[in-house]
Structures are given as C-alpha cells and as structure tokens.
Amino acid sequence: MTAPLSVNSAIAGIAWPGIPAPTGAGLLAILFQLEQSQWWAPEEVSRRQRDQLKVLLSHAGTHVPFYRERLRDLGDLPADDTWPTVWRRIAPLIRAEIQAADAEETMITQALPPGHGELRQIYTSGSTGKPIRSVRTQLWELMWSAFTVRDHLWHRRDFRGTFATLRESGAGKALYPDGARSGSWGYSSATILKTGPMASLNITTPVEHQVEWLRRQDPDYLLTHPTIAQRLAVHCREHGVELPRLKQVITISENLKPEVRSAVRHAWGVPLVDIYSTREIGYIALQCPDHEHYHIQSEHVFVEVVNEEGQPCAPGEVGKLLVTSLHNLAMPLIRYDIGDFVEVGPPCPCGRGLPVINRILGRTQNMLIMPSGQRRWPLLSSANIESMLEIAPGIRQYQLVQKAPDLIELRLAVTRALGADAEARLAEWVRTKLGAPFRVVFAYFDEIPRTAAGKFEDFVCEIDR
Structure with missing residues (x-):
C-alpha cells in the first residue's frame, strides 16, 4: 500500500x-x-x-x-x-x-x-x-x-x-x-x-x-x-x-x-x-x-x-x-x-x-579498439568477474585501460600482493576476455581513482581515434 x-x-x-x-x-x-x-x-x-x-x-x-x-x-x-x-x-x-x-x-x-x-x-x-x-x-x-x-x-x-x-x-x-x-x-x-x-x-x-x-x-x-x-x-x-x-x-x-x-x-x-x-x-x-x-x-x-x-x-x-x-x-x-x-x-x-x-x-571511450581497428564493447559479465576473482580472490577493485592498440593496463586494488603466477593467469584472462593477444601490464593502487564527478568505469580507452 x-x-x-x-x-x-x-x-x-x-x-x-x-x-x-x-x-x-x-x-x-x-x-x-x-x-x-x-x-x-x-x-x-x-x-x-x-x-x-x-x-x-x-x-x-x-x-x-x-x-x-x-x-x-x-x-x-x-x-x-x-x-x-x-x-x-x-x-x-x-x-x-x-x-x-x-x-x-x-x-x-x-x-x-x-x-x-x-x-x-x-x-x-x-x-x-x-x-x-x-x-x-x-x-x-x-x-x-x-x-x-x-x-x-x-x-x-x-x-x-x-x-x-x-x-x-x-x-x-x-x-x-x-x-x-x-x-x-x-x-x-x-x-x-x-x-x-x-x-x-x-x-x-x-x-x-x-x-x-x-x-x-x-x-x-x-x-x-x-x-x-x-x-x-x-x-x-x-x-x-x-x-x-x-x-x-x-x-x-x-x-x-x-x-x-x-x-x-x-x-x-x-x-x-x-x-x-x-x-x-x-x-x-x-x-x-x-x-x-x-x-x-x-x-x-x-x-x-x-x-x-x-x-x-x-x-x-x-x-x-x-x-x-x-x-x-x-x-x-x-x-x-x-x-x-x-x-x-x-x-x-x-x-x-x-x-x-x-x-x-x-x-565510445568505453569501447575496445581491436588490433584490426574494429571497435567493440568489452562487456564484463558476472561470470567474467567470478572467473577473475577465482584467480586472485584478493582483488578489491579492477579497471582495464587500453593504452595503445596492442596494450592493456590492468589496474588493481588488492588486499594482498599477487605473485607472478597470478599475474600471468590474469594476463591470459584479459587476452581471452578481449579476444586478442594484447600485451598486459599491471598497475597497483590503494584506491583506483574516480573522475572529478565521482564516477568509475571498469574499462577506459585512452587511444585518441
């Protein structure tokens, strides 16, 4: 009522x-x-x-x-x-x-x-x-x-x-x-x-x-x-x-x-x-x-x-x-x-x-640019996130940033340090999810920054095309 x-x-x-x-x-x-x-x-x-x-x-x-x-x-x-x-x-x-x-x-x-x-x-x-x-x-x-x-x-x-x-x-x-x-x-x-x-x-x-x-x-x-x-x-x-x-x-x-x-x-x-x-x-x-x-x-x-x-x-x-x-x-x-x-x-x-x-x-800035130049949505489903957390349960925050046509930066805030094996598996997770052999680098934060308006995006493309 x-x-x-x-x-x-x-x-x-x-x-x-x-x-x-x-x-x-x-x-x-x-x-x-x-x-x-x-x-x-x-x-x-x-x-x-x-x-x-x-x-x-x-x-x-x-x-x-x-x-x-x-x-x-x-x-x-x-x-x-x-x-x-x-x-x-x-x-x-x-x-x-x-x-x-x-x-x-x-x-x-x-x-x-x-x-x-x-x-x-x-x-x-x-x-x-x-x-x-x-x-x-x-x-x-x-x-x-x-x-x-x-x-x-x-x-x-x-x-x-x-x-x-x-x-x-x-x-x-x-x-x-x-x-x-x-x-x-x-x-x-x-x-x-x-x-x-x-x-x-x-x-x-x-x-x-x-x-x-x-x-x-x-x-x-x-x-x-x-x-x-x-x-x-x-x-x-x-x-x-x-x-x-x-x-x-x-x-x-x-x-x-x-x-x-x-x-x-x-x-x-x-x-x-x-x-x-x-x-x-x-x-x-x-x-x-x-x-x-x-x-x-x-x-x-x-x-x-x-x-x-x-x-x-x-x-x-x-x-x-x-x-x-x-x-x-x-x-x-x-x-x-x-x-x-x-x-x-x-x-x-x-x-x-x-x-x-x-x-x-x-x-558009949230669209992945494939090596071919084609744009597509890198939509992360609940199953995607679950599989990522299975590799590294200590992840508190994540963000994928495309820095170049062949380069993805995976930004993470974690409760405990990740070893080389976990990083390698996460890099492969990124390549599998995005469907291309991207180079993957890691960046760690206490808190991944938001925009000036307080917004947060899980994928950002920084390539100016």
Missing part, C-alpha cells in the same frame, strides 16, 4: 488539503499531466513531441545565432506522420560544436519568452574529456523537479522515510563521521510535499566508514553510484551488516552492471532502481516501476537511437543516442550526440506508451 502524501500548504489557516505556493502549484500541474501522458499511445506522444519541437525550432532559428544558419533551409515540420523524416535532416550536434559556439557566444538565446525565469549555468563533469557549459532556465528546473518526483511516485517511495545519499565528491563536503543532513529530500520534493530527512556522505570515504555511517543513519532509501552500491553490498554481506529499514537502492551517474543488482539483492534483500540522466540534459530515462528496463521520459526529451547510417534502430538493435531537450530555450541542444550507445526495447507490458531502452552500453 502506498503511503499517504502530505502536500505542504502555503496558505495560513489551511493545514489540509494543502494549497502550495505558486511554484508548487506549477509542479503539481505538470505532475497531473504526466500521470495521464504516461498511458497515451506512442502515436499521441509523438504528436505532442512534434508540437513542442516546432516551438523549439522556431525559437532557436530566430533567437539563437548558432541555429540561424543550421536551421535556415529546414522549413517547418509537417503536420502528418512524415515529420521525423524532415527532422532527421538536422545534423547531429557534437560537443566540439557546443564548445566552439559557446566560446563565440552564439549558443545562448538572445531573448526568452515570458515565464521562463532566470538563466542558470552548470558544467558537465567532463568524463569524456570534453566538459561543456550548459545554460538552462528556471522553467527547465521546474520540469526537472517534476521528473524527480515522478521517479519517487513510480517506485512507491514513502516520503516519510530517511533518504541517504553517497554522491558528493567535492573536497571538504559532507565529510565523515557526520556527513551532512537536511530536513527534507531536497528542493524538488519539498516544493510540494512533506518528507523525512536526507543525510549525505562524501563518496571518497573508505567503505568501512561508509557502512558505519549508514548503520547510524538507518535509511529507508540509499542513492549512490553503482560501483559504490556494489562495494557496500559486498562489504555488508561479508561482515554480516544489515540495514533493517532499507527498502530500495537507487543508482545514478555510471553505467549499471547486472552484477550490482544481484549484489544488492543478496546483501539486503531489496530492489535496485536505476536512473539514466546527464547534467546538461537532465532525465533521459527512468526505470520502469514493474521491470528492470527503462522508459524514455518523452514529455521532457525527444530521443532518437540511430545506426551508422543515421536511421532509427529497431527493438533489439544497438545504436547511438541523440537527444533533444524539449523545454530548454536558453541553450537549445537539438539532436545532441551525448556519446552513449543504447539498446532499443519493444513496447513495455506495463502498458505505458513511453519508449523503452533495454540497456545502456556507455560511451
């Missing part, structure tokens, strides 16, 4: 039903529409997206210098179902173009319609090596809040519970032993709802201290990166640590490996819910409430998954993801190639008309 919701009332003398402030009323109005639109037929969703894209193109072509030339010969989107063919005449947008246009001050709108509010800017984490500035509006942030709350509602979270986060990676922030604490789950939820507290801890904290902190917080929900969730789950299972109130683990930021769900389930007996988003776009897809695949958030973004010829991928096919933010008129990102590859899924049995992504494979 879903816990009752308590809406914050901004009107003196009214405790229930709550009447929110104007921003909260706007948020509730969006959520009311999202509750209906998730059940629409895909054709209706597509028509509504076309209507918003026409508005976006008109604004960008008129008020954003970068797009005046790019959209000059496009014309209007047709009113019938052929409009995607015209849409695909727009060239995909890459990061280098955004950086160059932003440096020339041609990427930001010269005028905004009334009601979009002030401009806000952030920078991407630069996990691709190419960070970009993103400018958005207060209205975009309101939309972002709506999808934050949708995720909570979809997964039937009890807003009265304690929400713990292990995501802060900034130096000196949310430090052990206390971390940081606030009285609500954050701006998005607290704008309209009464919630329990939120506790945060820096992810650079050693795992044993993270576990000790979690036991003190005794949270109902835990949000963190997949690699952190896996390490916590393994540590808790090995040491018999229970989190008795924990109901769900929520993961963000990194690509989710199947073994993370398994580790969480075995350690704590709770489900894992994953979120697919980027800083510059916001929410792209949320995990289905009834299945482990993802629903594209079509009311917020227009997503295309295309093959090498730029044509739409069918269910079961893997392609490059192009995404258009529907409501950011401050700095429109139209057919933006974020560098991710995903697998398209068939319609969901849950009945929602929102398109399905089966799995998220990651970015």
Whole structure:
C-alpha cells in the first residue's frame, strides 16, 4: 500500500488539503499531466513531441545565432506522420560544436519568452574529456523537479522515510563521521510535499566508514553510484551488516552492471532502481516501476537511437543516442550526440506508451579498439568477474585501460600482493576476455581513482581515434 502524501500548504489557516505556493502549484500541474501522458499511445506522444519541437525550432532559428544558419533551409515540420523524416535532416550536434559556439557566444538565446525565469549555468563533469557549459532556465528546473518526483511516485517511495545519499565528491563536503543532513529530500520534493530527512556522505570515504555511517543513519532509501552500491553490498554481506529499514537502492551517474543488482539483492534483500540522466540534459530515462528496463521520459526529451547510417534502430538493435531537450530555450541542444550507445526495447507490458531502452552500453571511450581497428564493447559479465576473482580472490577493485592498440593496463586494488603466477593467469584472462593477444601490464593502487564527478568505469580507452 502506498503511503499517504502530505502536500505542504502555503496558505495560513489551511493545514489540509494543502494549497502550495505558486511554484508548487506549477509542479503539481505538470505532475497531473504526466500521470495521464504516461498511458497515451506512442502515436499521441509523438504528436505532442512534434508540437513542442516546432516551438523549439522556431525559437532557436530566430533567437539563437548558432541555429540561424543550421536551421535556415529546414522549413517547418509537417503536420502528418512524415515529420521525423524532415527532422532527421538536422545534423547531429557534437560537443566540439557546443564548445566552439559557446566560446563565440552564439549558443545562448538572445531573448526568452515570458515565464521562463532566470538563466542558470552548470558544467558537465567532463568524463569524456570534453566538459561543456550548459545554460538552462528556471522553467527547465521546474520540469526537472517534476521528473524527480515522478521517479519517487513510480517506485512507491514513502516520503516519510530517511533518504541517504553517497554522491558528493567535492573536497571538504559532507565529510565523515557526520556527513551532512537536511530536513527534507531536497528542493524538488519539498516544493510540494512533506518528507523525512536526507543525510549525505562524501563518496571518497573508505567503505568501512561508509557502512558505519549508514548503520547510524538507518535509511529507508540509499542513492549512490553503482560501483559504490556494489562495494557496500559486498562489504555488508561479508561482515554480516544489515540495514533493517532499507527498502530500495537507487543508482545514478555510471553505467549499471547486472552484477550490482544481484549484489544488492543478496546483501539486503531489496530492489535496485536505476536512473539514466546527464547534467546538461537532465532525465533521459527512468526505470520502469514493474521491470528492470527503462522508459524514455518523452514529455521532457525527444530521443532518437540511430545506426551508422543515421536511421532509427529497431527493438533489439544497438545504436547511438541523440537527444533533444524539449523545454530548454536558453541553450537549445537539438539532436545532441551525448556519446552513449543504447539498446532499443519493444513496447513495455506495463502498458505505458513511453519508449523503452533495454540497456545502456556507455560511451565510445568505453569501447575496445581491436588490433584490426574494429571497435567493440568489452562487456564484463558476472561470470567474467567470478572467473577473475577465482584467480586472485584478493582483488578489491579492477579497471582495464587500453593504452595503445596492442596494450592493456590492468589496474588493481588488492588486499594482498599477487605473485607472478597470478599475474600471468590474469594476463591470459584479459587476452581471452578481449579476444586478442594484447600485451598486459599491471598497475597497483590503494584506491583506483574516480573522475572529478565521482564516477568509475571498469574499462577506459585512452587511444585518441
């Protein structure tokens, strides 16, 4: 049974039903529409997206210098179902173009319609090596809040519970032993709802201290990166640590490996819910409430998954993801190639008309370059990891880094030193897994470094091709 919701009332003398402030009323109005639109037929969703894209193109072509030339010969989107063919005449947008246009001050709108509010800017984490500035509006942030709350509602979270986060990676922030604490789950939820507290801890904290902190917080929900969730789950299972109130683990930021769900389930007996988003776009897809695949958030973004010829991928096919933010008129990102590859899924049995992504494979930099020059995904399955740990049970962390076309560096954090025999067997494991006679060198760390945003990837290609 879903816990009752308590809406914050901004009107003196009214405790229930709550009447929110104007921003909260706007948020509730969006959520009311999202509750209906998730059940629409895909054709209706597509028509509504076309209507918003026409508005976006008109604004960008008129008020954003970068797009005046790019959209000059496009014309209007047709009113019938052929409009995607015209849409695909727009060239995909890459990061280098955004950086160059932003440096020339041609990427930001010269005028905004009334009601979009002030401009806000952030920078991407630069996990691709190419960070970009993103400018958005207060209205975009309101939309972002709506999808934050949708995720909570979809997964039937009890807003009265304690929400713990292990995501802060900034130096000196949310430090052990206390971390940081606030009285609500954050701006998005607290704008309209009464919630329990939120506790945060820096992810650079050693795992044993993270576990000790979690036991003190005794949270109902835990949000963190997949690699952190896996390490916590393994540590808790090995040491018999229970989190008795924990109901769900929520993961963000990194690509989710199947073994993370398994580790969480075995350690704590709770489900894992994953979120697919980027800083510059916001929410792209949320995990289905009834299945482990993802629903594209079509009311917020227009997503295309295309093959090498730029044509739409069918269910079961893997392609490059192009995404258009529907409501950011401050700095429109139209057919933006974020560098991710995903697998398209068939319609969901849950009945929602929102398109399905089966799995998220990651970015080009996570693709292995074979000696032939061909690129492929070096996906590490649970069985792969088990076989590696059979060779060297003391491995705490691992990372494969392709340094040259014929060279793989295996980075390890271990509880005890490995001998020559174990290294030789691990080198052969790498060659067998990757399917080529790579040279393998070893590098040892106390803790394998994460990116500035706290992300961790088990394979990285450092070859610039």
